[in-house]
Amino acid sequence: xxxxxxxxxxxxxxxxxxxxxxxxxxxxxxTGEFVAVMGPSGSGKSTFMxxxxxxxxxxxxxxxxxxxxxxxxxxxxxxxxxxxxxxxxFQTFNLLPRATALHNVELPLIYAGVGVKERRERAxxxxxxxxxxxxxxHRPPELSGGQRQRVAVARALINEPALLxxxxxxxxxxxxxxxxxxxxxxxxxxxxxxxxxxxHENDIAEYAERQxxxxxxxxxxxxxxxxxxx
Amino acid sequence: MLIxxxxxxxxxxxxxxxxxxFLTALGIIIGVSAVIAMVxxxxxxxxRVEDQISRMGTNVLTIRAGQRxxxxxxxxxxxxxxxxxAEALRDQSPGLLTISPEISSRAQVAYLRWNSNNQIRGVWPxxxxxxxxxxxxxxxxxxxxxxxxxxxxxxxxxVPETLGTPATILIGKTIQIRGQPFEVLGILxxxxxxGFNRPDEEVFVPTSTAQYRVFGGRNRLSSIFAQxxxxxxxDRAFGEIDATLRREHRxxxxxxxxxxxxxxxxxxxxxxxxxxxxxxxLAGIAGISLIVGGIGIMNIMLVSVTERTREIGVRKALxxxxxxxLFQFLIEALVLCVMGGVIGVLAGVGGAMAxxxxxxxxxxxxxxxxxxxxxxxxxxxxFFGLWPAQRAAKLNPIDALRYx
Numbered sequence: 278x279x280x281x282x283x284x285x286x287x288x289x290x291x292x293x294x295x296x297x298x299x300x301x302x303x304x305x306x307x308t309g310e311f312v313a314v315m316g317p318s319g320s321g322k323s324t325f326m327x328x329x330x331x332x333x334x335x336x337x338x339x340x341x342x343x344x345x346x347x348x349x350x351x352x353x354x355x356x357x358x359x360x361x362x363x364x365x366x367f368q369t370f371n372l373l374p375r376a377t378a379l380h381n382v383e384l385p386l387i388y389a390g391v392g393v394k395e396r397r398e399r400a401x402x403x404x405x406x407x408x409x410x411x412x413x414x415h416r417p418p419e420l421s422g423g424q425r426q427r428v429a430v431a432r433a434l435i436n437e438p439a440l441l442x443x444x445x446x447x448x449x450x451x452x453x454x455x456x457x458x459x460x461x462x463x464x465x466x467x468x469x470x471x472x473x474x475x476x477h478e479n480d481i482a483e484y485a486e487r488q489x490x491x492x493x494x495x496x497x498x499x500x501x502x503x504x505x506x507x
Numbered sequence: 508m509l510i511x512x513x514x515x516x517x518x519x520x521x522x523x524x525x526x527x528x529f530l531t532a533l534g535i536i537i538g539v540s541a542v543i544a545m546v547x548x549x550x551x552x553x554x555r556v557e558d559q560i561s562r563m564g565t566n567v568l569t570i571r572a573g574q575r576x577x578x579x580x581x582x583x584x585x586x587x588x589x590x591x592x593a594e595a596l597r598d599q600s601p602g603l604l605t606i607s608p609e610i611s612s613r614a615q616v617a618y619l620r621w622n623s624n625n626q627i628r629g630v631w632p633x634x635x636x637x638x639x640x641x642x643x644x645x646x647x648x649x650x651x652x653x654x655x656x657x658x659x660x661x662x663x664x665x666v667p668e669t670l671g672t673p674a675t676i677l678i679g680k681t682i683q684i685r686g687q688p689f690e691v692l693g694i695l696x697x698x699x700x701x702g703f704n705r706p707d708e709e710v711f712v713p714t715s716t717a718q719y720r721v722f723g724g725r726n727r728l729s730s731i732f733a734q735x736x737x738x739x740x741x742d743r744a745f746g747e748i749d750a751t752l753r754r755e756h757r758x759x760x761x762x763x764x765x766x767x768x769x770x771x772x773x774x775x776x777x778x779x780x781x782x783x784x785x786x787x788x789l790a791g792i793a794g795i796s797l798i799v800g801g802i803g804i805m806n807i808m809l810v811s812v813t814e815r816t817r818e819i820g821v822r823k824a825l826x827x828x829x830x831x832x833l834f835q836f837l838i839e840a841l842v843l844c845v846m847g848g849v850i851g852v853l854a855g856v857g858g859a860m861a862x863x864x865x866x867x868x869x870x871x872x873x874x875x876x877x878x879x880x881x882x883x884x885x886x887x888x889x890f891f892g893l894w895p896a897q898r899a900a901k902l903n904p905i906d907a908l909r910y911x
Contacts, residue, residue: 332824332904353828360826371821371908375519387512388826432825 279439279471280306280329284338285348286494287324298324300494301338306473308439311466313485313502314475321494323444326475330363330442331355343439360388364433368445370425372417372432378404379413382432389436403431407461423454430461434470441465443474447481459484509831510838517839520811521846528843531807534800535847535887536854539880541793543855546876548862549786551869556779566738566770567637570596570731570748573767587727588766590714593631595755596733600747602740603733607634610717611729616710617683621671625663626709627684629717635661637734640706645678645693653713658720660689664697664707684710687720741770794883800847801887808840808895819899820907833900840892841885848884852877 287299299321306312316322327333328340331347334355340348343362350358359365372381382400391399404413407427417425426446433441443462447455463484466472474485482488486505490498521528572588593608610629615622632649634640648659660682667674670682674694681688689712698706718725735744748768758764812819819832827835856872863870 327905330824332908353830356823356826356828359824365824367908371817371824373818373821375523384822385825387509388822388828388831390509 278305278341279308279310279343280304280473281341282329282338283340285325285328285335285340286337287321287328287333288336297494299328299335302491302494302496304489304496304499306471308471309466309469310487311462311472311485312474312487312489313482314473314489314491315477315479315482316491316497317477319493320491320497322475322477322491324494325491326442326444326473329440329473330365331358356388360385361436362439364436364438364441366426366429366433366441366443366446368448370417370422370429370449372425372428374417377414377416378409378420378428378431381417381428382435385432385435399435400431403434404428406434407431421454422450423457426450426454426458427461430458430465434465439471441470441472443472445476445478446474447476447478452480455481509834513831513835513838514842516835517842520815520839521843524811527807531803532800532843532847532850534803535797535844535884536800536851538793538797538800539848539851539884540853540855540858541796542790542880542883543852543872543876544858544862544870545786545789545793547855547859547870547872548868549782549789550871550873550876551863552782552786553779554871555869556782566735566741568733568735568741568744568748568768568770570733570752570766570768571729572727573765588731589726589728590718592752592755593728593731596731596748596751599751599754600733600744602735602743602747604736605633605637605734607631607637607732608714608728609634609730609732610714610722610725610727612722614685614721615683616666616670618670618672618677618680621669622683623666623669625666625669626705627717627721628709628711629714629721630711631714633734634711634732637732638706640698641696642693643696644674645691648692648711648713653715656715656719657713658687658689658716659692659713660684661693661695661711662691663705663709663711664695666708666710667694669708684712685721797883797887801844801891804840804844804888805891805895807843808836808892809898811839812836812895812899815899816902816907816910819902820904820910823902823904824908829900832902833896836896836899837889837892840896841888844884844888844892845881848881851884852880855880 282302282304285299285302286297289296289298302325314322314325324333328335329342331342335348338348339346342358347355347358373384379397379400382403383396386396386399401410401413404410407430409424409427409431412420412424417428420428446462447458450458459481462472462474474481476482483502483505486502488498488500488502489496570588588608590608593606596603597606607630611626613624614627616625631653632647635647643664647661648657652659662677667677670677677691677694680691682691683689695706712721733744733748735741745768749764752766753760753764756765822832859870859872862868
């Protein structure tokens with residue numbers, strides 16, 4: 278089990294009003310699953326993503342990531358979990374513009390305290406895996422959107438995370454490039470990588486083998502994707 | 508390896524905004540160079556004063572004859588100081604290191620067809636040591652010459668030139684002082700001005716010779732010089748001189764003395780103090796400009812943190828701890844300040860050199876001021892970088908990632 282949440286909640290207090298962004302979510306995601314988390318804006322899917330990405334802590338409930346309880350860790354412990362257990366892919370890529378593709382991919386290893394030589398080898402391997410073996414010395418502004426997102430995927434995979442967490446990964450890409458990126462995800466999943474994609478696009482969710490729909494901070498629908506697009 | 512990444516990022520950030528970084532560091536550059544140049548100026552002035560002191564004699568007291576008072580009324584005549592007084596001081600005042608009587612007057616000095624008018628100083632050999640006078644050629648005269656009233660002379664540095672003869676040739680030759688033949692024993696090194704005296708243009712002869720062979724049997728001394736071992740022993744020395752001369756001159760206790768004693772370096776010391784205050788003031792002003800520079804650093808670091816909010820978010824999402832982020836921005840401020848400090852040191856040293864060359868002021872660049880200025884600028888980097896770095900470290904990763 279990679280993810281197990283129990284009554285996971287996030288309530289914000291705005292003045293006298295309590296906003297229930299997430300109101301008790303119970304969810305289990307097994308190793309090797311490819312899940313799309315869907316829902317309209319305001320459904321709580323961003324909050325949910327922040328919580329399972331260990332960027333935020335819940336106000337109530339429990340969360341086990343890869344078997345470890347993470348819902349009440351300190352900020353530095355959460356940083357270590359993000360570094361070791363989670364690989365993020367963002368809609369806006371979020372690469373460091375002045376650093377080369379190779380350096381961008383190495384970044385999590387630097388915070389993990391890995392030595393220079395090993396860092397380089399592993400970063401080169403991951404860049405080759407996403408088909409950018411010949412672009413390692415390029416900086417993000419010199420790369421196309423699809424290439425940038427591939428760099429981001431390589432970066433997310435660098436620490437062999439238990440969970441690959443993608444937030445609208447095709448949101449800034451044209452549909453052809455978006456499909457290419459989704460193929461990368463499908464391939465990674467086929468090799469056993471657990472993937473959670475947060476999206477509001479049905480086309481994208483079609484690539485996942487399971488869809489979880491959120492509405493008003495609660496799970497609305499949770500079903501297997503029978504006619505999966507591969 | 509994290510430190511390497513942090514340094515790399517810091518240098519990259521500085522390079523990415525090169526002009527801005529330079530303008531920010533300019534405050535530190537100006538501050539540091541001002542500190543270095545001001546301290547160098549102060550130090551230079553100080554050394555000049557110390558030079559003066561050493562030329563005027565270190566811890567030398569000057570005893571002069573004063574007017575004899577009778578019942579509170581000056582009788583008009585002055586009591587003489589004699590060689591016997593000097594001998595008594597030498598033999599009876601253990602607190603005085605060395606003693607030299609002095610009798611001086613101007614006289615005509617001639618060698619072959621050249622002649623000039625010079626200050627003739629009749630002294631004991633101890634005088635040379637007292638005033639740090641050194642030989643360039645030949646030898647000093649000694650007590651034997653003094654006792655024998657020998658006609659020997661030691662010349663100031665520029666005397667051979669006025670006598671139209673190279674110093675080396677003049678040694679052992681006979682010159683005329685007020686018509687009397689004198690053998691040249693030695694030539695002194697160049698000293699420059701010492702107070703009101705110009706030792707370079709003077710001719711030194713034994714006191715006894717001056718008294719009996721040059722100035723015609725005059726017993727009166729111009730003054731007696733007494734060197735004291737250290738500044739701390741000055742009071743004791745004053746007391747001993749007072750006691751010995753009262754005995755010699757038969758001045759009863761309570762009666763006013765007929766001589767005066769003054770410390771030649773007192774004036775210089777006062778001057779020195781003024782000088783120090785001035786140097787401190789200048790360094791203080793320069794220090795303030797360093798602090799202003801530091802505020803500039805803080806301002807730009809805050810801008811930098813805001814600009815790079817998203818980058819901070821990404822780094823945090825990828826596993827950077829608070830400490831790593833704090834460290835990163837702290838190092839950036841530190842690198843900026845230390846680079847400014849290094850440039851400032853170079854500018855300050857160059858400025859001090861330019862001042863001493865073009866304004867012909869004495870400067871002395873002290874290594875301590877360089878180390879201090881660098882340490883101070885690093886300290887400013889840490890102090891003024893801390894708050895912006897803390898702001899960066901405390902950023903919430905979610906908000907930081909969403910920041911546009």
